[in-house]
Amino acid sequence: MLSTTLTHIETLLQTRTNLADLCISNLINLLQNYRVNMWLYPGVIKRKLGISISDVYEVLRILQEEGYLESYYELYCSHCQKSNGIVIRYFSELPNTFECEICHAELPALENAVLIYKVIKE
Numbered sequence: 234m235l236s237t238t239l240t241h242i243e244t245l246l247q248t249r250t251n252l253a254d255l256c257i258s259n260l261i262n263l264l265q266n267y268r269v270n271m272w273l274y275p276g277v278i279k280r281k282l283g284i285s286i287s288d289v290y291e292v293l294r295i296l297q298e299e300g301y302l303e304s305y306y307e308l309y310c311s312h313c314q315k316s317n318g319i320v321i322r323y324f325s326e327l328p329n330t331f332e333c334e335i336c337h338a339e340l341p342a343l344e345n346a347v348l349i350y351k352v353i354k355e
């Protein structure tokens with residue numbers, strides 16, 4: 234992301250979240266490496282920043298509201314713990330069930346979907 238964007242995001246997070254300044258600057262360093270069309274995984278942010286998953290989703294929600302990110306659902310097999318590489322844009326497009334391509338388990342989509350984010354503005 235561009236430095237002007239990162240400065241804007243830094244200010245936003247300082248005013249709208251309770252995250253420590255160090256956390257915010259670590260996040261800014263991470264976001265520097267992201268370009269349009271790259272996927273941002275909540276788990277990666279959680280691991281790199283050491284914050285709770287609810288804090289991660291709050292940050293991502295703010296960035297989405299500001300037009301930097303778009304959320305998608307990725308189907309993830311809870312049986313074999315693998316992603317099926319299937320990404321769905323809208324909640325209403327989620328099928329009731331899907332078959333895991335790897336272990337062939339038939340799974341309910343809703344319980345096996347994780348939110349991921351695509352960078353749409355740098």
Ligand SMILES: [Zn+2]
Nearest residue numbers: 310313333336
């Ligand atoms: Zn599977």
